Amino acid sequence: MELRQLASFLAVVEEGQFARAAARLFLSPPAVTGHVRQLERELGVQLLERSPLRLTAAGERFVPHARAALEAVNAATDAVADLGGDDSVLRVGIMGHGSAELTPAILQAFYRARPQTRVSVEGLNYDEHVSALLERKVDVAFVRPEPGDERIVADVMTTEPRIVLVSARSPLAAADHVTLADVLDLPYLNVPVCTPQAFTNYLYFMDARGGEWPRRGPDTTRNPQECLTSAAAGRGVGSALYSFMRFHPWPGVKYLPVVDAPWDDSVLVSRRDDLRPAIQTFRNVARSLARDLGPVLVPPPVLPAA
Template sequence: MDLRRLETLLAVADEEHFGRAAERTFLSKATVTEHIKHLERELGVTLLERAPVRLTPAGHRLVRHARSLLTAAEAARADVTDAVRAAPGTLRVGVMGHGSAELTPAAVQAFRRAHPEIDLRLVALDFTEHVSALLEHRVDIAFVRPAPHDERVEVDVLTTERRIVVVPARWEVADAPQLHLADVLDLPFIRLPEHTPRPFTDYLYFTAARDGEAPRCSEDAAVSPQQVLATAAAGRGAGSALESFQRFYPWPGTRCVPVADAPWEHSVLASRAHERDPAVRAFRALATGIARELGPGLRLTPA
């Protein structure tokens, strides 16, 4: 239920007039009318009698709830803002690869606008730093994938995307509109360093679909998306990623092909469990709010 529409309902209820409610909310009369109609369609009830304008019994009940909801929302907003302003400092945000697609720059920009007193610094993370940078206090919060299963870490799921493989353009599989796990498990995958955390290794190699068998790896190793792409372009191995990868890394000599039957995977915002830093809490609130707003549509509308 949209809080803006609830604010419009309260204005109409208080003013008992659509025109005055429009002036109070700085909306057009047509927009005020549409907000009320949308709420009525959403709830399946009539909220207002039109001549004269007054609340129905259902409208009275919703107004009581609306006042409580709006008060709680404003209190939450003020609490987060005051907490961060009371503790200026530095926030180090780790980003693995392209992070959580368009959500990453959106969250960073929103935080910088809301809290200019906080020095937000971006820290690039490679594949071997899945959550180690966070646990070793080299970053305060991090955009990573996949979601770690570690009691020392809390995660907020930001995107859920289908999987792709990144392959040399001259390989036969590169021309397929999509592949299946049976097609990709025997590909020579680019090697990861031995100290790469197991969750990321399992993610890259589709380990859950291998019944415990080790992948066939190329001789070339990589710890970053750029190294994966350069190695694939040279025809020396394959990598895997989330679908949004191809929007951020168009690379000559490579192709990104969807894997139709691979389970979809999350990208997450990871923070230390029981983190009390108000800047971290504020960043999480902003990032998850943007994720809810965008929903499955990851792309931001250009300004």
């Protein structure tokens, strides 16, 4: 049994709808549905009737225990928040290549600013876009795009054009660039169902689709390496920020700028209520370097007119 399963179950109970529960948790509705089903399978009982949505007798009995379990975990976390896990260690999460060349520059500057603080770097998968921070696996994280969660504060590090990555054998591979019209109907690689909605919106150009999901290929990918391997094999299309090309040259993959797609951000995120000095120092260093070095380290590409 996992905490996210309990959180999803209680959100559905309190919101009265899977869609509203998903919005509250910044997850996709299929992810919330999956969490509740997994919980029911592990308990061996049905907790919710679906049509109409209401608690079963087992669900009624389980609700107070689920709430107590989450409250106990939160209380335990708060009780030790100022011990051991203080400024002596800063856990930095990095999704993919983070914020391009700014990421190592910020880490190096922080080492100089606070040599007494040990830094632990953790790689993040796509489905950890928000959860790694909120579940306190990391203290700060370089992710994309901005999560849009009131519990999280985000500092923009880079703002970049968008690209797609296709198989070198794709008919599009001969082009130098593409438009949204060229790529919206392609089959996209899947990500885990628990991936936050903000990330899937970014990955699949959902705004340009009017909220409609794209066609998707057979593979589910959790990180850039899996994405590139599947794309090279012609199993689906991925998307990324422009700087991704510099960090992930990959045999069998062609990168194509999407010239009319809105530019998007990589961001540094931290918990809004985490005011420890090491966190604030890291944010201050990051904002300063993003302002002063960003245009140099991440120059905008020269793209054809749309």
